[in-house]
Amino acid sequence: MKKVKWAALAGTLLLILMTSACWFGNVTVTILQTSDVHHHASGYGPYLDYTPMDTTDGDEIMGGYARLATLIKSIREEQKRKCIPTMVFDSGDFTMGTVYDLTAADPISLKFFQMMKYDAITLGNHEFDWGPQGLAMLLSNAVANGFTVPVVATNMVVPEDNVLQGIKDAGIIVGTKVLQHTCGVKLGIIGLMGPDSDSKAPVAAPVTFNHDYAFIQQQVDYLKKTRKVDVVIALSHGGVENSGKGDDADLASNVTGIDIIASGHYHTATGEPLVIGPSKTIIFSPGEYGKYLSRLDVTYNIFTRKLVDYEFTLIPVDDSVEGDPQIQAVVDAYNAQIGAALSSAGLPDLDAPITTTSFALEKSSFQVTGIGSLAADSLRAVANGLLVEQGLNIDTSPPTPFHVGVVASGVIRDDIYPGKTGIVTFSDVYNMLPLGISPYDPSVPGYPLMSVYASGEDVYTICEVALTLAPQIGSDYYLNFSGLSIDYDISGAPMFQGVHDVGVYNPGDSLCMGDTTPVDPDGMYRIVVDLYALQMLYIVNDYLELYGLPTIEPLYPSRIDRDLAEGVQELKEWMAPLFFLPMIGTTIPEAIYGPGGLAMGRVY
Structure with missing residues (x-):
């Protein structure tokens, strides 16, 4: 009888050991990470092509909440059967970038995090595109609709009288987070905004971010020594390149005790994790727009208190993944709500055709592109068109017309692709220039x-x-021009004298196909540009001062009024291509904006 009991007990103990993932004190934890999704709830690519519930139609769209949900749920269930805990995190920039920014009353990104039971998220620079008040509004609205996911913002410094302080006091935003698991491992979470990301959040003030390594070290030490955590994970919107450079690589090199950095901001998809710094910190990043999901299976020994093994997988979120029906039903409901709101404002529905294209218009670093030229042309043409509508002749003497349109590459988000149908929808057009909000009229998203x-x-x-300094600052600062023809010689770049001559097109020449006249250094020229470019001008001027060069001082800035009704009805940046594309025909002209088109010769 005793032998039978001992055999049963031994079998039970063996089963526990086999299913606890704790062989010889080793504990495995699975970490899943998203970052820089930028509200791509319906994936990245032509809106009409996204078919998440059909894996047989050759859908080339990547990403989408429904597909991410399927992967997260399936991995979580698979690991649960092995008694391995699965943690899900996001490293920021989950908002700002698509028509889903219009869901501010109940942000779809935060709804997704809640439904998928994320364990923690942090903030990116684009969460501050609407300022601290806008972020507080988004979080408050989400909480009112059931959002409870911890928002970890360790190095965010908020003045006591700022609206975000109330959000912190309510426990929605926390400095650190400790996650305890039954398998015996205790995780400490910090959330960081990196220096480069901070520099690209011009309206975050008066909120600031503490990048001092000594401060961050204190937070790590607090988690490990006071809270007795086993593993410290940094959700960092700092950025890392596959080469091993970047703010998160610097973080790992200067702060000890961070075991894992789930990195975001650079939109880097790390095929393999990087191991950097004295603590051998594991760094990885999933890229952009939900195209990939990061998975790190990490093994920790509870006796040696060290990470002993890890395996990383960068999982494609593509047509091979059938979308989760529950999440897709939520996305569909949001689509209907957005469509109704657009209709009430006299705008097309998400899937409404605006134009067609037979070729791709894609961004490329530090060079003239079709999409950049199209964006700049749309600003200039629509601004001049409004002058005509308002009774002003654009052919009158300067400076009444807009001579120049300028669009920084950083605000151009989605490329335009022909997809299966060649149709470019309202959603596709909006997603091209979707960012920002106006401090003067925050009721409608978009930079004025x-x-x-x-x-x-x-x-x-x-x-x-645009041509000499931008490569030193970053591709976001490359400027796309309409209305100018530039003779540039790169050999003059070291002396900041690469630009030899600049010609200006007639303001009525919307596609810049005619002759130019030389720009008069003593003349005055009117420029249409978005508010963000003006907000970021201080960074450019800092560099100009560093080189001992005169700074740029724009004169008489004012918002463009899109009609003659009382007050200012702002012309939002996303509206420009929406109005411009039908003006130039039923299709985007490849002869102008294609790879060998006329626009490619604007810098020569």
Whole structure:
């Protein structure tokens, strides 16, 4: 009888050992990470092509909440059967980038995090695109609709009288988070905004971010020494390149005790994790727009208190993954709500055709592109078209017309693809220039377009900034021009004298196909540009001062009014291509914006 009991007990103990993932003190934890999804709830690519519930139609769209949900649920269930806990995190920039920014009353990104039971998220620079008040509004609205996921923002410094302090006091935003699991491992979470990301959040003030390594070290030490956590994970919107460079690589090199950095901001998809710094910190990133899901299976020994093994997988979120029907039903419901709101504002529905294209319009670093030229042309043409509508002749003498349109590459988000149908929908057009909000009229998302004046000398400097300085600052600062033809010689770049000559097109020449006249250094030129570019001008001017060069001083900035009704009805940046594309025909002209099109010769 005793032998039978001992045999049963031994069998039970063996079963426990086999299913606890704790062989010889080893504990495995699975970590899943998203980052920089930018509200791509319906994936990245032509809106009409996204078919998440059909895996047989050759859908080339990547990402989408429904597909991410399927992967997260299936991995979580698979690991649960092995008694392995699965943690799900996001490293910021989950908002700002598509028509789903219009869901501010109940943000779809935060709804997704709640439904998928994320364990923690952090904030990216784009969460501050609407300022601290806008972020507080988004979080408050989400909480009112059931959001409870911890938002970890360790190095965010909020003044006591700022609206975000109330969000912190309510426990929605926390400095650190400790997650305890039955398998015996205790995880400490910090959430960080990196220096580069911070520099790209111009309206975050008066909120600031503490990038001092000594401060971050204190937070790590607090988690490990006071809270007795086993593993510290940094959800960092700092960024890392596959080469091993970036703010998160610097973080790992200068702060000890961080075991894992789930990185975001650079939109880097790490095929393999990087191991950097004295603590051998594991760094990985899933890329952009939900195209990939990061998976790290990490093994920790509870006796040696060290990570002993890990395996990383970058999982494609593509047509091979059938979408989760529950999440897709939620996305469909949001689509209907957005469509109703657009209709009430006299705008097309998400799937409404705006134009067609037979070729792809894609961004490329530090060079003229079709999509950049199209964006800039749309600003200039629509601004001048409004002058005509309002009774002003654009062929009158300067400076009444808009001579120049300028769009920074950083605000151009989604490329435009022909997809299966060649149809470019309202959603596709909106997603091209979707960012920002106006401090003057926050009721409608989108950066307001601004009218400014610049001397001819400043026009030369602006061109030099785009072509010579931008490669030193970053591709986001590359400027796309409409209305200018630039003779540039890169051999003059070291002396900041690469721009030889600049010609200006007639303001009525919307597609820049005619002759130009030389820009007069003593002349005055009117420019249409978005508010964000003006907000970021201080960074450019800092570099110009560093080189001992005159700074750019735009004159008479004012918002562009899109009609003559009382007050200012702002012309939002996303509206420009929406109005411009039908003006130039039923299809985007490849002869102008295609790979060998006329627009490619604007810088020569």
